Amino acid sequence: MSDDHGLVEMQPTPGQKLAAIFKQREVRVATAWGVLVTFIFFIIGGWIYPSWMPIAMSTDMKSIERLIVIFTWISAPICGIVLGFSIYTFLHRHKGDTPPADGPAIRTNSLVVGLWVIVSSALCLVAIVYGLIEMNTASAATAEHKKNAMVVEVTGSQWAWSFNYPEQGVVSHELNLPINRPVEFRIISVDVNHSFWPVQLGVKVDANRLQTTVVDTTPNKLGTLDVKCAELCGLYHAYMETSGEVMSVADFDAWVTSHQGGHTA
Amino acid sequence: MTTLDHHASVRPVPNPKKSLITKLNMGTGLVVGIIFAVATYYGLGGDSAGVFENYNRTLLATMFMWSIGFMVGIGAFIGPFRWLIGKDLTDEEQLYLAGDGQGIKRYFKYCTDHKVVGIQYMVGVMALLGVGGTMAMMIRTNLIQPGSKFVGPSIYNSLVGLHGITMIIAMIIVVTGPFGNFIMPIMIGAADMAFPRLNALSWWVLFTAIPVLCSAWFLGGIPTGWTAYAPLSVQAGPGMNAFIATIIIFAISTAVAGANITATVVAMRAKGMKWNRVPIFVVGATMSVALAIPAFPTFMVSMIMTGLDRSYATTFFDANLGGSGWLYAHLFWIMGHPEVYVILIPGVAVLMEIAPVFVRKPLFSYNAAIAGFAGITGLSVLVWAHHMYMSGWMPMLNGPFMVTTEMISVPTGLIFLVILGTLWRGRPWLKLPMLGVYAFLWNFLIGGITGLYLSDVPADNYLHGSMYVTAHFHYTLMGAALTGALAGLAYWFPKMTGRMLNERAGYISFWLVQIGFQVLFLGMFIAGAEGQPRRVADYSINFATSDLISSIGAYMIGLGMIVLLWAVIHSWRHGKIAPMNPWGSKTLEWTVPYPVPLVNFDTPPVVTSDPYGYGKASN
Numbered sequence: 001m002s003d004d005h006g007l008v009e010m011q012p013t014p015g016q017k018l019a020a021i022f023k024q025r026e027v028r029v030a031t032a033w034g035v036l037v038t039f040i041f042f043i044i045g046g047w048i049y050p051s052w053m054p055i056a057m058s059t060d061m062k063s064i065e066r067l068i069v070i071f072t073w074i075s076a077p078i079c080g081i082v083l084g085f086s087i088y089t090f091l092h093r094h095k096g097d098t099p100p101a102d103g104p105a106i107r108t109n110s111l112v113v114g115l116w117v118i119v120s121s122a123l124c125l126v127a128i129v130y131g132l133i134e135m136n137t138a139s140a141a142t143a144e145h146k147k148n149a150m151v152v153e154v155t156g157s158q159w160a161w162s163f164n165y166p167e168q169g170v171v172s173h174e175l176n177l178p179i180n181r182p183v184e185f186r187i188i189s190v191d192v193n194h195s196f197w198p199v200q201l202g203v204k205v206d207a208n209r210l211q212t213t214v215v216d217t218t219p220n221k222l223g224t225l226d227v228k229c230a231e232l233c234g235l236y237h238a239y240m241e242t243s244g245e246v247m248s249v250a251d252f253d254a255w256v257t258s259h260q261g262g263h264t265a
Numbered sequence: 266m267t268t269l270d271h272h273a274s275v276r277p278v279p280n281p282k283k284s285l286i287t288k289l290n291m292g293t294g295l296v297v298g299i300i301f302a303v304a305t306y307y308g309l310g311g312d313s314a315g316v317f318e319n320y321n322r323t324l325l326a327t328m329f330m331w332s333i334g335f336m337v338g339i340g341a342f343i344g345p346f347r348w349l350i351g352k353d354l355t356d357e358e359q360l361y362l363a364g365d366g367q368g369i370k371r372y373f374k375y376c377t378d379h380k381v382v383g384i385q386y387m388v389g390v391m392a393l394l395g396v397g398g399t400m401a402m403m404i405r406t407n408l409i410q411p412g413s414k415f416v417g418p419s420i421y422n423s424l425v426g427l428h429g430i431t432m433i434i435a436m437i438i439v440v441t442g443p444f445g446n447f448i449m450p451i452m453i454g455a456a457d458m459a460f461p462r463l464n465a466l467s468w469w470v471l472f473t474a475i476p477v478l479c480s481a482w483f484l485g486g487i488p489t490g491w492t493a494y495a496p497l498s499v500q501a502g503p504g505m506n507a508f509i510a511t512i513i514i515f516a517i518s519t520a521v522a523g524a525n526i527t528a529t530v531v532a533m534r535a536k537g538m539k540w541n542r543v544p545i546f547v548v549g550a551t552m553s554v555a556l557a558i559p560a561f562p563t564f565m566v567s568m569i570m571t572g573l574d575r576s577y578a579t580t581f582f583d584a585n586l587g588g589s590g591w592l593y594a595h596l597f598w599i600m601g602h603p604e605v606y607v608i609l610i611p612g613v614a615v616l617m618e619i620a621p622v623f624v625r626k627p628l629f630s631y632n633a634a635i636a637g638f639a640g641i642t643g644l645s646v647l648v649w650a651h652h653m654y655m656s657g658w659m660p661m662l663n664g665p666f667m668v669t670t671e672m673i674s675v676p677t678g679l680i681f682l683v684i685l686g687t688l689w690r691g692r693p694w695l696k697l698p699m700l701g702v703y704a705f706l707w708n709f710l711i712g713g714i715t716g717l718y719l720s721d722v723p724a725d726n727y728l729h730g731s732m733y734v735t736a737h738f739h740y741t742l743m744g745a746a747l748t749g750a751l752a753g754l755a756y757w758f759p760k761m762t763g764r765m766l767n768e769r770a771g772y773i774s775f776w777l778v779q780i781g782f783q784v785l786f787l788g789m790f791i792a793g794a795e796g797q798p799r800r801v802a803d804y805s806i807n808f809a810t811s812d813l814i815s816s817i818g819a820y821m822i823g824l825g826m827i828v829l830l831w832a833v834i835h836s837w838r839h840g841k842i843a844p845m846n847p848w849g850s851k852t853l854e855w856t857v858p859y860p861v862p863l864v865n866f867d868t869p870p871v872v873t874s875d876p877y878g879y880g881k882a883s884n
Contacts, residue, residue, distance in 0.1 A: 026690065052794035053727075064727045068718055075714040078678075085685045086706050094692040099849045100625055103691035105880030108630035113682065120678035128671050131721040132664060138723065187657075192497040193590055195655060195730050199796040204726050206656045208591070209496065210584040213657030230655075230730030230798045232425075232490045234497060235418055238801035 034084025045072025061202030145182030156194030156207035159240040175244030178252035195231035219246040291373040294339035301334025321576035328510035332473040377461035383447025393435035400428035405819035413803040421802035423486025430491040440611035451854040454535025456864040459528040467522035474514040481507035495582030495593040516565035523554035537872035549614020560603035567596035598649035612749025623699040627877040629686025640676025670720040701752025708744025733793025763859035764840030770832035781821025788814030
C-alpha cells in the first residue's frame with residue numbers, strides 16, 4: 001500500500017491499481033461469492049415478485065411489475081458486493097476467547113471510496129431516470145385518454161365504497177368496468193381519509209374530504225377486481241372492501257342497462 | 266455547569282440536612298403528581314359535562330398537570346426557583362443531587378449523575394420494548410388466521426396504534442438514552458454532561474409520559490395508528506388525548522436531551538480530542554439528536570393543533586370549515602422522515618464503533634462515515650412528502666421528492682462501504698456485539714433495497730399502504746437500528762454493570778431473534794406484494810399462508826427476547842465480573858474502573874490520536 005517512501009517512481013495509473021487489487025486471492029474469492037449472490041438475486045428477482053403479485057389487469061399494473069423486476073436487477077450487484085464480502089470475512093473469522101491479532105492498518109483507500117461513490121451514484125441515477133420515464137409515460141397516457149375516458153365517481157365513507165357512473169346513470173357498490181376503455185376515477189371522501197385501491201389495476205389514491213383526487217388507468221384484461229381501502233379509517237377499516245369485474249363491452253352494457261336508474265348493490 | 270469538579274479531590278460527605286432536596290424522590294413525585302391530576306380533573310368538572318370538547322380539555326389538562334405535579338414533587342424546579350430569587354443550590358446540595366454513595370436509592374431520585382440517568386433510561390427502554398413487544402405478539406396472534414378471532418377490530422386498532430407509538434418512543438431513546446448518557450460523556454473524557462440538571466429533567470419528564478400513554482388503555486385506546494392522521498384523530502375517542510399529551514411531553518424531553526447532548530459534545534471534549542479524533546459513535550449520536558432538535562417540534566405543533574381541534578373546536582384539520590387533513594400529514598412527516606434517521610443513525614454508529622474493536626483494524630475511511638451520516642442527515646429533511654405520493658396532495662411534486670429520496674441511497678451506500686472496508690482483510694472475532702454487525706449488513710441491505718421500490722412513485726402506486734411497507738420499515742428500524750442497540754448492550758454491558766453478559770444465552774437469543782425476524786418479515790413482504798393492506802384486523806383467505814408464516818416468526822422473536830431479558834437480569838446480578846477492558850478497545854470509557862467514579866476520571870484525560878489505532882502497518 002504505502003511502499004513508495006523515498007522511491008522516485010512513476011505513480012501507477014488507476015487502471016494498474018485496479019488490476020493489482022484483483023490480483024489478490026482474497027479479492028478474487030470474495031468476488032466469486034459476490035457474483036454468485038448477484039446471480040441468485042438476479043434469477044429470483046425475475047420471477048419472485050410477479051409470482052407473488054396478483055394478475056396484472058391494466059397497463060399500469062404491468063409496468064409496476066416490470067419496474068419492480070428491473071429494480072431488483074439493479075440491486076442484485078449491490079447485494080453481490082455487500083454479501084460477497086460479508087460472507088468471505090464471516091468464513092475467515094477468528095475463533096477463540098482472546099482477541100485476534102491485529103489486522104493491517106488500512107485507514108482508507110481513495111480509489112475504492114471514489115469507485116464506490118461513482119458506481120452507487122450511477123445505479124441511483126438509473127433508478128431515478130427509469131422512475132421519471134415511467135411517471136412521464138403514465139401522465140402522457142392520462143393526457144391522451146382525457147377525452148374519451150369513462151368517468152367513475154368514487155366515494156369513500158366509513159366503511160364502504162360507492163361508485164357513480166354519471167355517463168351511464170348508474171350507482172353501484174361494485175366496480176364494474178369495460179375492457180380497453182380508459183377510465184378516470186374521481187375520488188372523494190365524506191368523512192375521514194380513505195385510500196382507493198383497486199388492487200389488480202395498479203393505481204391508488206387517497207379519498208380526502210371535500211378534495212377530489214383523480215387517477216386514471218385502462219383495464220386490459222378480463223377478470224375479477226378487488227377494491228380495498230389502504231388508509232386506516234377507523235373501526236372496520238379491514239372490512240372496507242368490495243369487488244368488481246373487468247367485463248367485455250357487451251357484458252358491461254348489459255350490466256348498465258339492468259342497473260340504470262336504481263341504486264343497487 | 267456544576268461545581269462538582271473542584272469538589273472531586275476533597276469529597277466532603279454531603280450533609281445538606283435541612284434542604285428540602287433530601288426529602289424528595291419518585292414517591293413524593295407520584296404523590297404530588299396524582300394530587301395535581303385529581304385536583305385538575307375534578308376542578309374542571311370531570312366527565313360530568315358530557316360535551317366532547319369539555320371532556321377533552323379536562324383530560325388534556327389533567328395529563329399535563331400530572332406531569333408538572335410529578336416534576337414539582339420530585340424537586341425538578343427547586344434549582345430554577347432558587348435561581349429566580351437570586352440564589353443557587355449550595356455546593357452540598359449539588360453534590361447530594363449527584364447521588365454519590367446513595368446506593369440504589371439514587372435511581373429513584375432527581376439524580377444529576379449521567380451514569381444514573383443512563384441506567385434509568387436503560388431500564389425504561391427495556392420496559393417500553395417489553396410492552397411494545399407484548400402488543401406485537403397480540404397483533405400477530407390476532408392475524409394468525411383470518412377472522413380476527415383473538416381480539417376483534419376495536420382492540421386490534423388500539424394495539425396497532427399503541428404498539429407503534431410505544432416502539433417509536435423506545436427506539437428514539439434506545440441508543441442515545443442509555444449509551445448516550447452513560448457511555449458518551451466518558452468516551453469524550455468529560456466529567457458529566459454539560460447540563461446535569463437538564464439531564465435528570467429529560468429522563469423524568471419522559472418518565473411522566475409513560476403513565477399518560479398507558480392511560481390510553483382505560484380511555485378507549487388510540488384507534489388511529491401512530492400516524493394519528495386527521496380527521497380520524499379529531500373524530501377519535503378520549504384515548505386520543507393520551508396520545509397528544511404523550512407526544513407533547515416526549516417532545517419536551519427530547520428537546521432537552523438533544524440540546525444537552527449536543528452541548529456536551531461541542532463543549533466538553535477532552536483536551537486534544539479534535540473533531541477528527543471523536544469516536545464515530547459520538548459523531549453519530551450527536552448528528553442524530555441535532556436532527557431531532559428541528560424535527561420534533563413540528564410533531565409537537567401538529568399535536569397541539571389536533572388537541573385544539575378536539576378541545577376548542579378549532580378547524581385546523583377540518584375541511585368543512587376551511588382546514589386541511591394534508592396540513593396535518595405535512596407537519597407529521599416533516600418530523601416523521603427525519604425521525605427514522607434519528608432512530609437509525611445511532612444504531613449504525615454503535616456498530617461502526619464495535620467493528621474496529623473486534624476486527625482489530627482501524628475504522629475504514631472515517632471521513633466517508635461522517636460524509637454518510639451528514640448526507641443522510643441533510644437529505645432527510647427534504648424527502649418527507651414521499652409518504653404522501655398517494656395522498657393526492659400535489660402529484661406534480663412526486664417527481665422531485667422521488668429524486669431526493671433516491672439520492673439518500675448514495676450516503677447510505679457509504680455506511681456499507683465503511684463497515685465492509687473495516688471487515689475486509691481482518692479476522693473478525695465473532696463475539697456477541699460483532700454478530701450484530703453481520704446481522705445489520707443483511708437486514709439493512711434488505712431494508713434499503715425494499716425502500717428503493719417504495720421510493721419510486723409508480724411502484725408505490727401498488728405498494729403504498731400495504732403490508733410491504735410495514736415489513737420494509739421493520740427491516741430498517743428493528744433489523745438495523747435495534748440490532749445496533751442490542752449489539753451496544755452486549756458491548757457496553759460490562760462497563761455499565763461491571764459484569765459480563767451471559768454469552769450462551771446471548772447467542773441463543775441472537776439466533777432466535779434474527780431467524781424469527783427473517784421469517785416474520787419475509788412472510789409480511791409476501792403478504793404485501795399479494796395485496797394485503799396494512800393495519801387490518803382481518804384479511805381474506807388468500808393471505809392466510811403468508812400471515813401464518815409471519816406469526817410463527819413473531820413467536821420466535823418473542824421467545825428470543827425473553828431469553829435476552831433473562832440473560833440481562835441474571836448477568837446483572839450474578840454474571841462473571843468483567844475486567845476493565847474485556848474487548849481490548851481503545852476508546853476512553855474502557856480506561857475507567859467499575860464502578861465508574863463520580864467525575865469519571867481522576868485526572869482529566871488528554872487525547873493524542875483517534876481511537877482506531879489498531880493494526881500493524883503493512884511494511
